[in-house]
Amino acid sequence: MTCSEFLKELTDYLDGAMDAQTKAELEDHLQWCHNCYVVCNTTKMTIEVYRESHLYELPEELRGKLRSAILKKCKCGGESKGQS
């Protein structure tokens, strides 16, 4: 397996979405290719750091305001509710 072939499979590998044989081939490549090991490891960390960052959290106060506004609009606009 070449490094380009490894890269193409990286997303499925990180998501665990592959058959056992392909997974074994990728892990064999990771054993001896330091660069792909680092790319794989830091890509995994990229995903984790974004997932755990709480970037753009909705503050509770704003959350309450938005919810009231939504429900008010829903009640007012109830009569324009779409029909199937």
Added chain:
Amino acid sequence: MATIQPKVEEPAGDELRLVHAAKAGDISAFEELVKRYDRNVFRIAQHITQNREDAEDVVQDAFLKAYQNLANFQEQSKFYTWLVRIAVNEALMRLRRRRPERMVSLDEDIKTEEDSMPREVADWAPNPEQLYSQGELKEILGKTIQGLPTSFRTVFVLRDVEGLSTEETADALDLSIPAVKSRLLRARLQLRERLSKYFKNRVGGDGKQ
């Protein structure tokens, strides 16, 4: 190397019960759905629009639109996936309004050979969380993701931040599964490359710029 675990999901049956009650006119059931997903919709909207006011408007408009069109929700997908589709469209509309000079489309597929080829291969140590304060880290992450093309950013946020499956992301964005996978790979690799500038291991340095 361990794989990335998907987020735990709410039971679909419970969601469907709320949807049916809301369809029958029970506003408190709809309020429950708002409470359940407002944070997710806000996060998605702010990631796409990169603007706080727009994100607030998207939250309101997306839920209102969902409420007004509940009767048209066929229940072939999860309510959340259907809501995300509405929210993404609202967010893209606002982004286009704010940046009319730039092409904003989920179909954009900027393909260059080098955009996804790793150039930086230094490992990250210590962990980013140990290297920066929470505030600094948020600033770096926000600035970095802003630089991605809208289509890559949107796929990354739905798949990796919100934990939607590839199929749900394809459904919400009206893209094919190969298109989602290709954009996701390039988004992940481009973010990794750009973050390496801040997080890479530097022998003898403090890692900060």
